Amino acid sequence: MNSNGLSTQILIALTNHLQDAVFAVEEGCFIFVNQRVTDLFGYSELDIIGQPILDFVFEEDQPLVAARYKARLMGEQVESEYSFRIVTKSGEVREVNMRVGLTQDDEHSTTLIGSLQDITDAVQTRAALEHSQADIESILNNMPDVFYRTDMNGVITLMSPSCHEVIGYTPEEMIGRPMVDFYCDASDRERIVQALTEGEGKAQLVEACLRHKDQSSVWISTNAYIRYDDAGEAICIEGSHATTLSARHSRNDWEAGEI
Numbered sequence: 001m002n003s004n005g006l007s008t009q010i011l012i013a014l015t016n017h018l019q020d021a022v023f024a025v026e027e028g029c030f031i032f033v034n035q036r037v038t039d040l041f042g043y044s045e046l047d048i049i050g051q052p053i054l055d056f057v058f059e060e061d062q063p064l065v066a067a068r069y070k071a072r073l074m075g076e077q078v079e080s081e082y083s084f085r086i087v088t089k090s091g092e093v094r095e096v097n098m099r100v101g102l103t104q105d106d107e108h109s110t111t112l113i114g115s116l117q118d119i120t121d122a123v124q125t126r127a128a129l130e131h132s133q134a135d136i137e138s139i140l141n142n143m144p145d146v147f148y149r150t151d152m153n154g155v156i157t158l159m160s161p162s163c164h165e166v167i168g169y170t171p172e173e174m175i176g177r178p179m180v181d182f183y184c185d186a187s188d189r190e191r192i193v194q195a196l197t198e199g200e201g202k203a204q205l206v207e208a209c210l211r212h213k214d215q216s217s218v219w220i221s222t223n224a225y226i227r228y229d230d231a232g233e234a235i236c237i238e239g240s241h242a243t244t245l246s247a248r249h250s251r252n253d254w255e256a257g258e259i
Helices: 008-016 035-041 059-073 120-142 163-167 186-198 251-255
Strands: 021-026 029-033 081-087 093-104 110-118 146-150 156-159 202-211 216-228 234-243
Touching: 021 035, 035 110, 059 081, 059 093, 059 110, 093 120, 146 163, 163 202, 163 216, 186 202, 186 216
Parallel strands: none
Antiparallel strands: 021 029, 021 110, 081 093, 093 110, 146 156, 146 234, 202 216, 216 234
């Protein structure tokens, strides 16, 4: 029984019901592992107990784990949580996040107690998303047409860099402002919204006039659509602007009917 009146068997049973892989290490070797550790490593408890923890760490990450373990034993301030890679019995390399700390018993024996979470799938998903984001940014940065996104109130949340070539503003100057601010006539924005409504969320080849930063006029043709979430609620409007005239004209020329 321990000081709280719980038997060792009960404590082991409790740790085996945890989602995390829980372990204890003394002098660099495992002295306790729960069921999740054996599931993660692919080895039996007998294969793990008594073995150095570094034997299960991916070779390139061993210096990191060894240095932090040594520093912690020497009383240095070390991060209590970090990630590294392990190698399973089948040879698979998986990434884990470790939370760890030290405890001492009455005989001043120091034990490292920690837990591991398998974050391999999360890391791979994040890497795939970052790669996908990089692809999207590359497309946006190189497309001649202007791609934009607004919330349902018409406030710009995304603008491709080509906007600078078309109307003289940078994306940073436009994001956060109402799209209507950049139309020569507010009714043009209303016509696009009306086209979206009549087209059941899609509008095609709607012509409008944008005001360039130098106050000249730029005629564009807009394709737009409403994006919906999984519940069917409208969340934003996305679209693209393509210029319909090769040259920009002044606002006065447009009003005078000279273009």
